[in-house]
Amino acid sequence: MRRLRRTQRIRDLVRETTLTQDDLIYPVFVQDGIETPEAIEGMPGQFRLPLAEIPREVKNIVSLEIPGIMVFGLPLEKDETGSSAFDRNGIVQRTVEIAKEQSRDNLIIMTDVCLCQYTSHGHCGIVQEGQILNDPTLEVLQKVAVSQAKAGADVVAPSGMIDGQVKAIRSALDSAGFQNVCIMAYSAKHASCFYDPFRNAAHSAPAFGDRRSYQMDYGNANEAMREIESDIKEGADIIMVKPALAYLDLIYAAKRKFHYPTAAYNVSGEYAMVKAATEKGWLDEKASVLEILTAMKRSGADMMLTYFAKDVAKWLAKK
Ligand code: PBG
Numbered sequence: 234m235r236r237l238r239r240t241q242r243i244r245d246l247v248r249e250t251t252l253t254q255d256d257l258i259y260p261v262f263v264q265d266g267i268e269t270p271e272a273i274e275g276m277p278g279q280f281r282l283p284l285a286e287i288p289r290e291v292k293n294i295v296s297l298e299i300p301g302i303m304v305f306g307l308p309l310e311k312d313e314t315g316s317s318a319f320d321r322n323g324i325v326q327r328t329v330e331i332a333k334e335q336s337r338d339n340l341i342i343m344t345d346v347c348l349c350q351y352t353s354h355g356h357c358g359i360v361q362e363g364q365i366l367n368d369p370t371l372e373v374l375q376k377v378a379v380s381q382a383k384a385g386a387d388v389v390a391p392s393g394m395i396d397g398q399v400k401a402i403r404s405a406l407d408s409a410g411f412q413n414v415c416i417m418a419y420s421a422k423h424a425s426c427f428y429d430p431f432r433n434a435a436h437s438a439p440a441f442g443d444r445r446s447y448q449m450d451y452g453n454a455n456e457a458m459r460e461i462e463s464d465i466k467e468g469a470d471i472i473m474v475k476p477a478l479a480y481l482d483l484i485y486a487a488k489r490k491f492h493y494p495t496a497a498y499n500v501s502g503e504y505a506m507v508k509a510a511t512e513k514g515w516l517d518e519k520a521s522v523l524e525i526l527t528a529m530k531r532s533g534a535d536m537m538l539t540y541f542a543k544d545v546a547k548w549l550a551k552k
Contacts, residue, residue, distance in 0.1 A: 250531040254550070270286060304343065315373060326380055370398075389402060389416055394448045424451065425448075425500070430505045454483060473496040480497075484534050499525070518544075
């Protein structure tokens, strides 16, 4: 075997998986009502941005040749039903309008469709007596997705693990004339401790209980395949496994089984682990990140949502 490992040229020739900028999606946090970017604790190098920063941010991302962003909003107001999530002047809707205007088709604009940043209780659906009401939540998610599509989103990404959400959103988009808007389904999204830095970033931690009545149990792989299969039947264009790093087996299984465009979400806790270790000098940041993201791609992911996207784009561009 060593003959094919002797020089860099030979190694490049036989390399099976190569990470490129085209594989990256950068998550962007936008907060209503702030004037200057706020550093996010637990996610060094990441910020909650004011709307006024969006043109500059989009320009930078396009110049780095990152193909897409995933927009997360932090609204001014939260209520029981998360109605600021579908306000036509909501933070995500205005961000998308500005980003679209600026980038046209040079940037794929994706939006997270969920209620947890917008509900006073921090859960991903309508709550009654401590329970998430699945079906009544579908109507709200339809409004959110359509309002984002109206603003100019290319891809809407339901992340609430509400049963039937992909079907409900597909039919709402189609009847509103948005047949060309894609759905990236957070299909196999597990109830994970690795979202903690995100919840601090997005002010979206649940006020009571946890998300285990709607997000998946991380012990389950067969169920992950059933979730993905049902999202495909409901009309998902892209499926997702989340988190990614500890879930490479599921990315691998999903790709082998469904041959579908597959996304992996390299989540906030995975980012935090690498950042913490590299800040201490215990790991090399560039080497760690490239190895982790290449492994996700090798396991079957076509695209990775990652807070490292800008760094990776710079590292790969310099080559
Ligand atoms: C919203 C949502 C979450 C993440 C993406 N969309 C948090 C959650 O489900 O609690 C997590 C992303 C990350 O940790 O980077 N439902």
